[in-house]
Amino acid sequence: MSQISLTFPDGNIRIYAAxxxxxxxxxxIAPSLAKAAISAQLDGAxxxxxxxxxxxxxxxxxxxxxxxxxxELIRHDCAHIMARAVQEIWxxxxxxxxxxxxxxxxxxxxxxxxxxxxxxxxxxxxxxQIINAREPVRTEVWDRARAIAxxxxxxxxxxxxxxxxxxxxxxxxxYWHGGWQDFCRGPHxxxxxxxxxxxxxxxxxxxxxxxxxxxxxxxxxxxGLAFKNREDLKAHQLMLEEAAKRDHRKIGxxxxxxxxxxxxxxxxxxxxxxxxxxxxxxxxxxxxxxxxGYREIRTPQVVDRVLWEKSGHWEAYRENMFIVEVDEDGAxxxxxxxxxxxNCPCHVQxxxxxxxxxxxxxxxxxxxxxxxxxESSGSMHGLMRVRGFTQDxxxxxxxxxxxxxxxxxxxxxxxxxxxxxxxxxxxxKLSTRPDVRVGSDEVWDKAEDxxxxxxxxxxxxxxxxxxxxxxYGPKLDFKLTDAIGREWQCGTFQCDFNTPVRLEAEYxxxxxxxxxxxxxxxxxxxxxxxxxxxxxxxxxxxxPFWLAPRQVVVASIVSDADDFVTEIVTELRxxxxxxxxDTRNEKINYKVREHSVGKVPVILAIGMxxxxxxxxxxxxxxxxxxxxxxxxxxxxxxxxxxxxxQH
RNA sequence: GCCGCAGUAGCUCAGCUGGUAGAGCAAUUGCUUCGUAAGCAAUGGGUCGGGGGUUCGAGUCCCUUCUGCGGCACCA
Numbered sequence: 118m119s120q121i122s123l124t125f126p127d128g129n130i131r132i133y134a135a136x137x138x139x140x141x142x143x144x145x146i147a148p149s150l151a152k153a154a155i156s157a158q159l160d161g162a163x164x165x166x167x168x169x170x171x172x173x174x175x176x177x178x179x180x181x182x183x184x185x186x187x188x189e190l191i192r193h194d195c196a197h198i199m200a201r202a203v204q205e206i207w208x209x210x211x212x213x214x215x216x217x218x219x220x221x222x223x224x225x226x227x228x229x230x231x232x233x234x235x236x237x238x239x240x241x242x243x244x245x246q247i248i249n250a251r252e253p254v255r256t257e258v259w260d261r262a263r264a265i266a267x268x269x270x271x272x273x274x275x276x277x278x279x280x281x282x283x284x285x286x287x288x289x290x291x292y293w294h295g296g297w298q299d300f301c302r303g304p305h306x307x308x309x310x311x312x313x314x315x316x317x318x319x320x321x322x323x324x325x326x327x328x329x330x331x332x333x334x335x336x337x338x339x340x341g342l343a344f345k346n347r348e349d350l351k352a353h354q355l356m357l358e359e360a361a362k363r364d365h366r367k368i369g370x371x372x373x374x375x376x377x378x379x380x381x382x383x384x385x386x387x388x389x390x391x392x393x394x395x396x397x398x399x400x401x402x403x404x405x406x407x408x409x410g411y412r413e414i415r416t417p418q419v420v421d422r423v424l425w426e427k428s429g430h431w432e433a434y435r436e437n438m439f440i441v442e443v444d445e446d447g448a449x450x451x452x453x454x455x456x457x458x459x460n461c462p463c464h465v466q467x468x469x470x471x472x473x474x475x476x477x478x479x480x481x482x483x484x485x486x487x488x489x490x491x492e493s494s495g496s497m498h499g500l501m502r503v504r505g506f507t508q509d510x511x512x513x514x515x516x517x518x519x520x521x522x523x524x525x526x527x528x529x530x531x532x533x534x535x536x537x538x539x540x541x542x543x544x545x546k547l548s549t550r551p552d553v554r555v556g557s558d559e560v561w562d563k564a565e566d567x568x569x570x571x572x573x574x575x576x577x578x579x580x581x582x583x584x585x586x587x588x589y590g591p592k593l594d595f596k597l598t599d600a601i602g603r604e605w606q607c608g609t610f611q612c613d614f615n616t617p618v619r620l621e622a623e624y625x626x627x628x629x630x631x632x633x634x635x636x637x638x639x640x641x642x643x644x645x646x647x648x649x650x651x652x653x654x655x656x657x658x659x660x661p662f663w664l665a666p667r668q669v670v671v672a673s674i675v676s677d678a679d680d681f682v683t684e685i686v687t688e689l690r691x692x693x694x695x696x697x698x699d700t701r702n703e704k705i706n707y708k709v710r711e712h713s714v715g716k717v718p719v720i721l722a723i724g725m726x727x728x729x730x731x732x733x734x735x736x737x738x739x740x741x742x743x744x745x746x747x748x749x750x751x752x753x754x755x756x757x758x759x760x761x762x763q764h
Numbered sequence: 765g766c767c768g769c770a771g772u773a774g775c776u777c778a779g780c781u782g783g784u785a786g787a788g789c790a791a792u793u794g795c796u797u798c799g800u801a802a803g804c805a806a807u808g809g810g811u812c813g814g815g816g817g818u819u820c821g822a823g824u825c826c827c828u829u830c831u832g833c834g835g836c837a838c839c840a
Contacts, residue, residue: 223835231767231768231769232768233768233769234769321768321769321834321835322767322768322769322834322835323767323768323834323835323836324766324767324768324834324835324836324837325766325767325835325836325837326766326767326836326837329836329837330837331765331766331836331837331838335766335767335836335837336767336836337767337768338767338835338836340834340835370775371775377831377832378831379813379830379831379832382830382831382832429840430840433840434840437838437839437840490839492838492839493765493766493837493838493839494765494831495765495766495767495835495836495837495838496765496837496838496839497832498833502839587840588840589840672800673797674797674798674799674800675797675798675799676797677797702796702797703798703802703803704796704797704798704799704800704802704803705798705799705800706798706799706800706801706802706803707801707802707803708800708801709800709801710800710801710802711801711802712801713800713801714801714802720800722799722800724799725799726799734799734800736800741800741801743799743800
């Protein structure tokens, strides 16, 4: 029998017989290590304790103290234990797959009856039994025929389909504990007792298509959370509660920003406070884009189908469009229009008016374009996914040679805007040519190269998504990270070689001949609706002063101060501050609480002392400290703070 | 669109096995003028998402529809 040498993390080298298992290796070092072991790292690969080690390698033994492998195994074993628990309770339920995901796992089942919350409790109890039994997890390699026979006998069609998808000749690894088994590539824990019985929690049930395919059966997916111990689980559950408190739908109600109602699903009714935020954001963007050389336009929302047929939307995007039929005077047939789902075709119409020269390029046309898309009912979500929205859209008409500069300028604008809005971290994704595409390879080469060079010149990190570009050109997507680490794709920069040709956009080149320009679709915020949702969640409603709908509330402590309160509000408004008076017959405690809950950044409390001194007591949101300053300096301070970021 | 769950006063929610709706907050009114996160009291307010059915009788059961929520699919 041949020998192998295993190198340990401390540099030690030991000799073993080939085929030794990691469990045996651990035992050879110390029985206590063998007992604590959960898996091994073999040349960096996650290795099951029971798998034979074929050749010399670097090895380290993992225990539950090794965070990453421990969590992966705990979650993966939870999936198996849950599947077993379910089948022990309901033997007719068919099992499918159960992968690890962030913070936990899920497992998809096929069962006629829906799982109820009470069922989840029963499953959890059964899982705890299995865990407490500390049953050893065993594994062996089966050949395909044996595995197929096994699952045919058990009547598990989904498992059989999974087996059929595994390439011929590959062995199947079976895992089992107790009388229950599943085929799985592993690795797994050594025994079920290594899963912390109080470190997991089943959270919810949801439908999910088999293999993610909407034409396949809908299965029931049970989600669970799993951590090393109860404390970590509790901490995570607390974090989820905190995240729920930031839900923009909840904040929107509390701050009286907007509402949605069933007569207009997916369309926002903006209230005064919410519309103030919207307008601030729009005015800010207008200023930034104007300074960056964009020219603002406005195009129709209802457009005849003829244009959509020309642009290709009628064929490719019709099911997502709101159609408007009109009885025209004297016409035999109804005229069919569509609410625009995108602005690009209309922007080309503006470009097409009058003869354009190469001297006009790059031409940057911007529109806060109101669009409507018929989003499927299940996909709508607060402000984040709506049917009526406004994009901070612009189209840059330019030559292929101008792409790089335009791209670099755009990224600089975008990163500056994100920074102003409180987002300092964002990722860039470059999507390159798909198999099915329009345009010559030469043009694609140039465009992809231009995008890549633009990012690299700015020394920004990025990842490439090969083949993920649109059929009409390569693109960049920008994903920002919010205060609690969630990522949102907002910005985009897309090259389009197709639309200008389809819609006959042309310019006269230096050579006197007509050429098609390249069209660059770009957005920074994406949609105002969604971006405001992101802002609200990022700031948990505590917007920076310049965006806050109500910036200052001036609250009287006694009614004899009311006149001075009115005077202060008037002066603040004159200085451009969104100020309101609160002279209600309530205690200052009550007013402070209400406006704090309402996320007003500054409360000015006015009592007789302030009246006499002509001063104000300033209390900022989130602080309990109160600072008394003169009225004049308050006007100056808040007038300045109310301005949007200056450039 | 699909699976599941939900839809009761402005908001949050209670209402068991069917017998004509309840709380807290908010609102209104009165009292209180009280220094930085909810002062006291009284009063008004819903026919239980819409439609249909079962029943002597339905918020409570059934069907249907809409909307919302959690996912999945979708997001050229």
